[in-house]
Amino acid sequence: MPRIATRDGIGLHYEEVGEGTPILFIHEFGGNHESWEPQLRYFSRRYRCITYAARGYPPSDVPTSLDQYSQAIAADDAVAVLDALGIEKAHIVGLSMGGFCTVHFGLRTPERALSLTIAGAGYGCEKEFEEYFRGVSREVADRFETMGAEAFAPIYGSGASRVQFQNKDPLGWKEFVERLATHDRVGAAMTMRGVQARRPSFWDLEDDLRRMMVPSLVVVGDEDDHCLQPGIFLKKTIPACGLSIIPKTGHTLNLEEPAAFNALLAEFFAQVEHGAWKVRDPRALPGQVMKTA
Template sequence: MFVTARDGVKLYVEEAGSGLPILFLHEFGGNYDAWEPQMRRFARRYRCITYAARGYQPSDIPADLESYSQRIAVEDALAVLDGLGIEKAHIVGLSMGGFATAHFGLIAPERALSLTIAGTGYGAEKAFEEYFRGVSLAVAENFERLGAKAFSKVYALGASRVQFQNKDPRGWAEFAERLSRHSDMGAALTMRGVQARRPSLYDLEAEFAQMAVPTLILTGDEDDHCLQTAIYLKKTIPAAGLAVLPKTGHTLNLEEPELFNTLLAEFLAQVEAGAWARRDPRADPGQVMRTK
């Protein structure tokens, strides 16, 4: 089915199951179908929704750069909920979808039952901010010049993707094939409009410190440019927990689906039981041992 975004863009949506809703937001290298291991697991107890972001077939692919931004990515997630008549949902995002999830918590916290921010951090580190913008623009150019079919062979072998290939060659091959089907124009515009222009999460520290939504942060220990950002988010968001997956790269939900699903299921259960609270103020991060 399709829902209509606020600017008229059509977004392709799939759903399965019934119960409390979970909205899955995919990464740049994925699409709506990259959440299949989660859709199959959680549709047994939840109403699971996944959709193709604008710029990703079969959703519309606007040709105007100004149709792509971090803010618009959040507005699209809200449009999907609105189109399905859903007031509040658990929001789960990976990488590009993780940034959208984090911003969702700032822009529309009243619509989120919880936030799961996975594999999120590229470009957030202040020391690598300009480098990331340059790389994003170079990637956009390569999608345009070489096309997704050819450039996917390079992109799929990034430093935080080879872990997936080593563990699960068949799963990685499916990821690479999915990437090869990206729209050349959609991928380029997404890189330029969303990735290269989004603000650093470190610039939003005051806002995150006030965000009360229960939050799970997931990262791989070999996803180097997400590790420090994950720790920063854990220290900043009052009701945040952090899980680091060992010997794991960027494609968390596909590389380690069983572990990802187990951690997510336990988090959702604690949130729904009212047991995922803010950090106890007695857990002073400046204290090593109590003396009096």
């Protein structure tokens, strides 16, 4: 199996297909590198597509120390994948946990990103839900650790923003849950405690986000309630940011609505590559309703 080594010696499994401008896909907590198959099949026709299993997700290594899991480490792991493959810059695409990683990739190493696609990111960002999210993340970690992924996967996979996928595409949702059931109980618990429960809110990063000039696209499902306001915040804060909201859609965007998701990304990449995805026109004043003079 192809593997790369991170700065701290953790082995990460990766896969790549296609030729051309690179795209790096970063998976969500409930998925793994295989979750991007609809995108790899579509974009590998004209791009070099790379995806990898995050630390804690077999066949990547599963560190057992909490100190080996954090949001900063996750972002540095993404850079390590590009370094190992000799890639200077790439389009970075992340969903949920991977979307947070994409934001931090842009903040920490903007010179390595052609663009940022931040999909389904926002859980725990809203200040009124911040402590609740940290608590429920630790509870989810305990469930994975004590019950095991196989027993807990159908419960986790039936969350308020997952049932949309189940209703639209029962077979696809079943495959998602079966993939979730293969997660390593230690890796899942450590990821929840070390990355998810400790990551900063987007609101805490406002000053840095306002300075981040990387072309960005935020994608949110309109029934993914705890990502809607964070998505709007990112749109208003990142200078060269667009926002797309997919109707009647939950959290698992790239699998639930693959055609819509792929079309959004294809247009975004095309505009970025032609220099047409610019910062917001300063004349588009947020406080102005109509111009009178």
